[in-house]
Amino acid sequence: MMKTKLINRLSAGRCLRSVFLFAALGAAGCSAVAAELRVWTSQNGKQLEATFERLSFDSVKVRTPAGVPISLELNRLSDMDVKYLRTVVEPEIAVKVKKKKKSVPRNSAFMHEDDNGYEAVTLTVDIRKTSKFPYDGTLRAEAVMLGEEVNYSDLYRVVAKNVFPVTLPEDNGGQCEFSFEGRFRTYVEYTGAETRGIEYGGYLIVLSDARGKVVHVETDLAWLNTPEKVDRLRTFRYFTFLNQECKKRSVPQPKRVAQ
Amino acid sequence: MKNAAKKVKGLVKGAPAGALISAGIHLLLFLGLGSMVVFQFIKTPEPQFESPPPVERKKMELKKPKVKVKNSTRPKSVSRIMSKNVQSMPSVQLPELSGGGTGLTGGGLGGFDLMPDLTEMSLFGNKKSISVGNDLVGTFYSFEYDRRGNKIDCGDFEWDAIIADYIASGWNKFKLAPYYRSPQKLYTAQVFFPTHYSEWGPSNFGIPSGPDFDPIHWIVHYEGKIKSPRDKPARFRFWGMGDDALVASISGGEYNNTVVADFSWDWFELTKLRSNRQSVPDGEQNFSLGHANNFVGEWFTLDPNEVYDIDILIGECPGGRFSAYLMVEEEGVMLDYNTEGMPILPAFKTGEIPDVVRDQLKYILIKGQANLDHPLMFNVY
Numbered sequence: 315m316m317k318t319k320l321i322n323r324l325s326a327g328r329c330l331r332s333v334f335l336f337a338a339l340g341a342a343g344c345s346a347v348a349a350e351l352r353v354w355t356s357q358n359g360k361q362l363e364a365t366f367e368r369l370s371f372d373s374v375k376v377r378t379p380a381g382v383p384i385s386l387e388l389n390r391l392s393d394m395d396v397k398y399l400r401t402v403v404e405p406e407i408a409v410k411v412k413k414k415k416k417s418v419p420r421n422s423a424f425m426h427e428d429d430n431g432y433e434a435v436t437l438t439v440d441i442r443k444t445s446k447f448p449y450d451g452t453l454r455a456e457a458v459m460l461g462e463e464v465n466y467s468d469l470y471r472v473v474a475k476n477v478f479p480v481t482l483p484e485d486n487g488g489q490c491e492f493s494f495e496g497r498f499r500t501y502v503e504y505t506g507a508e509t510r511g512i513e514y515g516g517y518l519i520v521l522s523d524a525r526g527k528v529v530h531v532e533t534d535l536a537w538l539n540t541p542e543k544v545d546r547l548r549t550f551r552y553f554t555f556l557n558q559e560c561k562k563r564s565v566p567q568p569k570r571v572a573q
Numbered sequence: 574m575k576n577a578a579k580k581v582k583g584l585v586k587g588a589p590a591g592a593l594i595s596a597g598i599h600l601l602l603f604l605g606l607g608s609m610v611v612f613q614f615i616k617t618p619e620p621q622f623e624s625p626p627p628v629e630r631k632k633m634e635l636k637k638p639k640v641k642v643k644n645s646t647r648p649k650s651v652s653r654i655m656s657k658n659v660q661s662m663p664s665v666q667l668p669e670l671s672g673g674g675t676g677l678t679g680g681g682l683g684g685f686d687l688m689p690d691l692t693e694m695s696l697f698g699n700k701k702s703i704s705v706g707n708d709l710v711g712t713f714y715s716f717e718y719d720r721r722g723n724k725i726d727c728g729d730f731e732w733d734a735i736i737a738d739y740i741a742s743g744w745n746k747f748k749l750a751p752y753y754r755s756p757q758k759l760y761t762a763q764v765f766f767p768t769h770y771s772e773w774g775p776s777n778f779g780i781p782s783g784p785d786f787d788p789i790h791w792i793v794h795y796e797g798k799i800k801s802p803r804d805k806p807a808r809f810r811f812w813g814m815g816d817d818a819l820v821a822s823i824s825g826g827e828y829n830n831t832v833v834a835d836f837s838w839d840w841f842e843l844t845k846l847r848s849n850r851q852s853v854p855d856g857e858q859n860f861s862l863g864h865a866n867n868f869v870g871e872w873f874t875l876d877p878n879e880v881y882d883i884d885i886l887i888g889e890c891p892g893g894r895f896s897a898y899l900m901v902e903e904e905g906v907m908l909d910y911n912t913e914g915m916p917i918l919p920a921f922k923t924g925e926i927p928d929v930v931r932d933q934l935k936y937i938l939i940k941g942q943a944n945l946d947h948p949l950m951f952n953v954y
Contacts, residue, residue, distance in 0.1 A: 421772065421783060426772060432773075567940045568939050569939075570939050
């Protein structure tokens, strides 16, 4: 699955450094699964205590407490077990993000000549389940939008941060869509000394399951190329300043001009 | 002349008898015909309305109008403001999710906290209380609109006079009853607005900041309670600058709606304090604050056992730049000085300033013009 994502991303002409991100994501994702010991019941009433490992075509791979791997036929499992599987089998996901810009309407009679006004950027995130096995769980989508400070090098600001519930019901084709908005503005500071403000910088979408395991990451930020950076960015609140290392930076203040 | 008059007086003897007969016949004819005319006129029947015969018409075929209406077409805005988004809600309601997210690198990361939308925490305040009991509660008024939101015109001097009357009345809200008041109140711990463009100001009160609203001639009245942070009587005074209005008064103890700061723009006479305001503190130079110079208010004493009411008014008159810096000095406390020689005073606050608001303030505050991190706080609880 990770390989497919990687190939898709490379074919889309995105940065090669994303390789590290997804390689690390895969490793981290596997280690994050909490093995839950439970009783599996077949349709004829036979029971087995084991932990779920993975779904492989029409069989379920489980492991007993003694460490013995066992394969169970999917079509012979009880309804309860199938329901359970529909919440724990991680879906394969494809994400498309569309960006739309528009100017925020203003009152022309009172516009200040040095204020360029706000530009609203709306990102519409389309999430589709590409795997066949149904998924009844709810994913959590963390959506972050960054602005890039003008006249500063390597300085970004969190301009939007939202969390969205994502369900992928079969009757909707396993698809879910949400959108979120960030506002960007540049203006000449009243001191006249500098142009300040932010322009669109990029986005980060992180999808995680009910256990907190990250199942997908989508970004257009080429420098967001390690899992550590992604994790740090996820901890920042609205209006936090950061650099490309995803380290917090102090708030830039207007320059003083001698009067 | 006398002879002529005598000639026409009375019947003339010797006149022809035919003339008399003719006159008699004419008299008879006149009376007879006249009576006939009157008689016939009276007998003439009144005209009666008769409906015209029905006309057969073909039924009209109804046709759809040929005018196409775009889905995106919106009705033309009228000069009336409507507040929006009065009640704030977190934009996200998630079902319960176990675990807080482990992050990409495994343990330790708390993931996202489900918290209110921080973008709603503006310089004007939050839509929900941030520190119950210690909040300054702000109410927005616009004198450009009547109480129903219909446009009325307000001149600069009317704006000045309305505020002056309001303050002089002891903040009697009936004085502002004719004008638009936003139903959205905002809660804040500080009244501190470094210079920025007034066009975007009132939007946090649910007022549209776009073309439907004239962002002029508005005020915000913040009300709250304060208590001295000291355990013995202490003297304080405000420093600051307002473009266009910044007035503060306190009540309680020896004070009764006593205006202790009027840092409003020079053109306006909002309070009597204006005339004896100290513009040059302690004989020193004026210090720059934002895009103008700072002013200093009157000393006031806070008793440690007393809770005081505080009223703070800010406002914008003609539009353009807006600011309201309200800082506080405690008598006898040493402070750092900025490069201009001005003490770096703590921003007046009644509670902790949320980090997200503090960062927004710093972004537009020239370094050294105020201290947003100072512990001095006038919270009651």
